[in-house]
Amino acid sequence: MSIIVDQNTRAIVMGATGTEGTFWTEHMVNLGTQIIAAVTPGKEGEHVGNIPVYHSVRRALDARASNTLIDSHSSENTHADAAMLFVPPRFTKDAVFECLDAGIKCIVTVADGIPLHDALQIRSAALSCRANVIGGNTSGIISPGKAMLGMFPYWIERVYRPGRIGVMTRSGSLTNEVTAMVVRAGFGVSTLVGVGGDPVPGMRFSEVLAEFEHDPETDAVVMIGELGGTMEEEAAEMLESGAFSKPLVAFIGGRHAPKDRRMGHAGAIVSGGKGSALDKMRALAAAGALTAERASQVGILLTEALKSKNRDAPSANGSVSPLSAKSAEQKQPRQQP
Amino acid sequence: MKLHEYQAKALFREFGIPAPQGELAETVEAAVSIGGRIGWPAAFKAQVLRGGRGKAGLVKIVRNPEEARTAANAIFASDWKVRKILIEPAISHERELYVSFSADPRTGTHLLLASAQGGVEIEDLAKTQPEKILKEHIDSIRGILPYQARSVAYDLGLEPSLAKSFSSIIEKLFRLYVQKDAELAEINPLFVTIEGTFIAADAKISIDDNALFRHPEFEQDTADFDSDIAREAAAEGIPYLQFDGDISLMCAGAGLTTAVYDLVVDFGGTVANYLEFGGPNYRKSVRAMELCIKNNPKVILIVTFGTIARADIMAEGIVEAIRRLKPNCPIVTCIRGTGEDKAREILVSAGLEPLTDTEEAVKKAVELAHNVYSTAAERPTPDAAAMPGGQP
Numbered sequence: 001m002s003i004i005v006d007q008n009t010r011a012i013v014m015g016a017t018g019t020e021g022t023f024w025t026e027h028m029v030n031l032g033t034q035i036i037a038a039v040t041p042g043k044e045g046e047h048v049g050n051i052p053v054y055h056s057v058r059r060a061l062d063a064r065a066s067n068t069l070i071d072s073h074s075s076e077n078t079h080a081d082a083a084m085l086f087v088p089p090r091f092t093k094d095a096v097f098e099c100l101d102a103g104i105k106c107i108v109t110v111a112d113g114i115p116l117h118d119a120l121q122i123r124s125a126a127l128s129c130r131a132n133v134i135g136g137n138t139s140g141i142i143s144p145g146k147a148m149l150g151m152f153p154y155w156i157e158r159v160y161r162p163g164r165i166g167v168m169t170r171s172g173s174l175t176n177e178v179t180a181m182v183v184r185a186g187f188g189v190s191t192l193v194g195v196g197g198d199p200v201p202g203m204r205f206s207e208v209l210a211e212f213e214h215d216p217e218t219d220a221v222v223m224i225g226e227l228g229g230t231m232e233e234e235a236a237e238m239l240e241s242g243a244f245s246k247p248l249v250a251f252i253g254g255r256h257a258p259k260d261r262r263m264g265h266a267g268a269i270v271s272g273g274k275g276s277a278l279d280k281m282r283a284l285a286a287a288g289a290l291t292a293e294r295a296s297q298v299g300i301l302l303t304e305a306l307k308s309k310n311r312d313a314p315s316a317n318g319s320v321s322p323l324s325a326k327s328a329e330q331k332q333p334r335q336q337p
Numbered sequence: 338m339k340l341h342e343y344q345a346k347a348l349f350r351e352f353g354i355p356a357p358q359g360e361l362a363e364t365v366e367a368a369v370s371i372g373g374r375i376g377w378p379a380a381f382k383a384q385v386l387r388g389g390r391g392k393a394g395l396v397k398i399v400r401n402p403e404e405a406r407t408a409a410n411a412i413f414a415s416d417w418k419v420r421k422i423l424i425e426p427a428i429s430h431e432r433e434l435y436v437s438f439s440a441d442p443r444t445g446t447h448l449l450l451a452s453a454q455g456g457v458e459i460e461d462l463a464k465t466q467p468e469k470i471l472k473e474h475i476d477s478i479r480g481i482l483p484y485q486a487r488s489v490a491y492d493l494g495l496e497p498s499l500a501k502s503f504s505s506i507i508e509k510l511f512r513l514y515v516q517k518d519a520e521l522a523e524i525n526p527l528f529v530t531i532e533g534t535f536i537a538a539d540a541k542i543s544i545d546d547n548a549l550f551r552h553p554e555f556e557q558d559t560a561d562f563d564s565d566i567a568r569e570a571a572a573e574g575i576p577y578l579q580f581d582g583d584i585s586l587m588c589a590g591a592g593l594t595t596a597v598y599d600l601v602v603d604f605g606g607t608v609a610n611y612l613e614f615g616g617p618n619y620r621k622s623v624r625a626m627e628l629c630i631k632n633n634p635k636v637i638l639i640v641t642f643g644t645i646a647r648a649d650i651m652a653e654g655i656v657e658a659i660r661r662l663k664p665n666c667p668i669v670t671c672i673r674g675t676g677e678d679k680a681r682e683i684l685v686s687a688g689l690e691p692l693t694d695t696e697e698a699v700k701k702a703v704e705l706a707h708n709v710y711s712t713a714a715e716r717p718t719p720d721a722a723a724m725p726g727g728q729p
Contacts, residue, residue: 020645090550112616115548116440116520120477123445139644153644153675173590173615176642176674177695197591199520200442226595229442253595256602260388263598264576264591264613266547293603295596296696 002143002191003166003211003218004106004132005082007032009147012060012104014039014095015086016048024086024151025051031154033147036064036080057083057102082106084140084149089113092136096122096202100129108149109135109202119200126202133202137265138194139172150194163188165302166212168205169224170197170231170265171253178224178251178295185299190218197265199229206234209244220247220305222298223289225280227254228268232280239287247305248289251298252277338544338557341384343423345540352513354506354524356537359425368409369402371424377401378427383412383419386561391457393417398427420560428536433526434493435459435470436507437541438514447475447514449485449507453493455526481511502535518548566610566631575618575625582607583706585629589615589641589651597640597699606703609634619646622654623661630664637664638702640671640695649676652683652691659687667705671698 016025016038025048029035037060038048044055054060061080083099085092089111099107107126114122114136126133134141140150145162154160159179165187169175172194179189193208195201205223212218221244225232232252238244254263254277262269270276281291290301340348346356360375361384362368372379383395390396395417397408412419435455441448452470454462462469473489475481486504495503506527514522523541530536544555562568563579570577576591584606588594594613601608609632614625629637641651652672659668671692672680684691692698 089547113547115518115551116545117477117515117518117548120440120442120445120447123442124477125445127445151644156674169592171590171592171595172644173588173594173642174592174596176644177593177596180642200440200445204443224592226592234443253592253599255599257595257598261578263578263595263611265595268591268595294600294696296694 001215001217002146003208003215004134004143004191004193005033005141005149006143006146007034009081009106009149010034010036010079011082011084011149012037012039012057012080013048013051013084013086014057014099016040016051017043017046017053018086020151021086022048025049025084027151027154028084028148031142031146031148033149035084037061057098057104061102080104082108082149085109085111085135087111089115089136093118093122096133097125100125100131105129105131106149107131107133107202108138108140109133110138110140110151111136112197113137114198116200119198119202122202123200132207134193135196135198135202137198138196138201139175141191141193142189143191144189152192158183160192161188162190164190164217164219166190166208166215166218166221167192167224168208168212168221169194170201170226170267171224172197174224174251174253174295178222178298181295181297181299182222182302185303187299187302190215195231197226197267199267201231201267204234205231206238209235209238209248213244213246218246220249220302222302223248223250225250225252225277226265226268227252227257227263227270227277227280228265228275230275233283236280236283236287236289239284239289247302248284249292249298249301249305250281250284250289251292251295252280252284255281255293338546338549338555339386340542340544340555341386341421341423341558342382342540343384343421345542346537348513348517348542349524349537349540352509354509354513354537355535356540357425357428359423362409362422362424363420365406365409365413368422368424369405372399372405373402375424375426377405379405380423380425380427381405381408381412382423382425383415383417384421384423385417385419387417390417395419428528428530428538430526430528430530430536430538432529433538434503434529434535435523435525436503436510436527437521437523437525438475438511438519439521439523441474444474446477447481447511449473449475449481449489449511451489451493451507453495455524459525475511480515481508483508486511499529499533499535506535513542517542518545518551519543520545566628570612570628573618573621573624573628575621575628576611576613577628578611580608580610582609583635584702585609585612585632585634585637587612587614587625587629587637587639589613589619589643589646593640593642593695597638597695600696600699601638601703604700604703606699606706614651615641615643615646619643619651620654622651623658626655626658626662626664630662630666634666635706636666636702637668638698639668640698641674643674646674647676648672648674648680649683652680656683656687656689669698669702669705671695 017040142148349356433455435452486507490500490504
């Protein structure tokens with residue numbers, strides 16, 4: 001298993017006819033993602049690879065419905081589980097609401113630069129529709145070896161190896177860096193969720209953690225956070241309350257960031273004295289998370305966390321794989337120069 | 338994008354929120370003469386975007402031309418680089434209130450904050466007596482309803498006549514906040530005058546940069562940048578922050594650049610500038626390096642791990658930039674991601690040493706920065722060797 005996205009997810013792509021959209025749609029298909037339709041207003045009748053393009057989400061789903069008459073598949077084929085949006089930031093709110101109104105419960109938006117007030121409305125609508133809107137300002141979500149909705153260089157084997165570690169991140173560039181350390185320590189990734197670098201992400205760390213908690217194939221989670229906002233503190237609260245019970249390793253960027261300076265991401269700013277990286281690390285450590293000061297420590301902490309977990313609960317409903325810790329142990333010496 | 342007080346107050350008036358009619362002075366002489374025209378006592382308020390100007394003595398009430406001259410001189414001479422003083426008639430008041438709108442990311446709502454005890458101590462109040470600050474969540478799709486503004490006014494304990502005009506100010510401020518795509522709209526303090534009317538004594542508005550495309554009326558004042566280089570970078574669309582240390586960061590991706598910044602400080606180095614040339618800018622190596630060189634850094638440190646930003650194209654750009662710009666400082670490269678094998682070849686053939694580990698690259702850069710002008714004896718020993726996963 002994995003969370004949110006796997007090989008059974010049926011997705012549509014909005015904006016697949018653009019250069020970037022086409023490039024990544026092909027890669028999503030290559031990895032095994034089921035892309036059932038594309039949506040670009042004005043381009044119905046065209047194709048992206050073998051994927052038919054429709055003017056609107058509604059028309060795409062209707063067309064799928066009528067196709068089932070000649071399809072031998074069951075009527076389950078008429079729906080989409082997810083939507084991948086390659087839509088510019090200023091049109092993202094419209095696109096998200098189009099998908100929500102069509103009943104789609106998982107929407108990934110990579111747009112960097114969604115206006116704040118649009119993002120608030122998106123978040124609000126996602127909550128009331130009980131939908132997961134991942135992003136914006138993210139690379140998306142990938143379950144390595146199964147499927148992805150987004151833009152990940154899954155062909156880089158030292159980063160995107162399938163396994164049993166969940167990863168959630170606010171940064172695209174840092175994800176490659178940190179996940180490479182997870183893989184170097186002998187682990188792999190169950191699902192990697194980029195919640196994005198904006199101040200108002202559609203889906204928050206705490207909600208991703210809840211998904212990982214219930215995934216029997218995720219043994220531990222690596223969180224790549226940074227200064228600004230309260231998402232890391234919310235994750236700490238979940239550990240504290242027991243709502244998340246697996247090991248959590250946290251890497252928080254911006255420990256030395258000067259106050260009141262926005263470090264790259266729109267959401268990466270300490271304001272009103274709140275949200276510094278050190279405060280976050282303290283809150284997480286107090287709640288029982290293992291905190292890494294540097295990316296290079298993540299793999300080591302993960303190995304430790306899973307070892308001690310096994311010792312504490314040797315038969316923990318079989319969900320903690322002794323193999324992963326063991327193989328990490330075996331592989332560990334090899335990386336020592 | 339933060340607005341200056343005088344810009345924010347102009348918006349207040351446009352939306353029907355009472356604010357003093359002031360005038361701007363750019364010289365001491367002008368300040369004194371405007372004060373005379375407006376009448377004493379007058380408020381002299383430095384127009385700066387940083388917070389804490391009151392505590393820094395940059396807001397003064399002056400009663401005559403002599404005091405005005407002294408105050409204006411002091412304000413222009415401070416190290417805050419003040420270019421404009423806003424001069425307003427001083428207002429006698431009997432109470433100070435607080436009201437603001439901002440975003441609440443967790444719930445996807447707007448957050449209305451209000452207090453009957455406004456003023457400069459509001460942040461302390463938030464810590465010591467948080468119950469004195471009322472919070473009202475405003476549905477971001479539905480907008481504010483009159484009852485919400487009304488409830489807050491009465492819950493603050495205002496008498497009916499004041500409550501009525503206060504709730505009207507709340508609604509007007511909300512309208513401004515939404516129509517102008519603000520991330521923050523704040524009146525602190527909101528004066529209640531002796532006559533029992535409201536007037537905004539200060540104004541803080543910050544416009545969402547991502548929504549500026551909807552607001553051609555806002556233009557960033559070129560004098561508000563940290564440096565000329567920062568201004569050039571902004572014009573180019575290259576994310577850039579000005580610092581004053583030794584090492585120029587030329588990295589890709591906000592998260593990675595921030596992490597590299599942390600490592601530089603960890604290893605005892607200092608940062609000259611933060612610059613990202615990833616994402617849409619990954620073909621702009623030459624321009625990016627040009628900006629870095631203007632800081633006269635001791636080292637340029639290039640770290641990337643790109644997906645769309647192809648490593649080979651970035652490597653080509655860097656080699657081209659070195660050929661054209663001939664930087665006189667060492668360059669450390671650590672370029673990974675899509676196309677990294679080809680990138681390595683390109684760097685090697687140009688005589689560069691392509692590193693693959695971020696920490697190793699940062700250590701090297703810090704070492705080089707120390708070696709340029711200082712002796713080895715002065716060099717701080719990085720404590721890194723003791724850290725797990727540290728120095729091999």
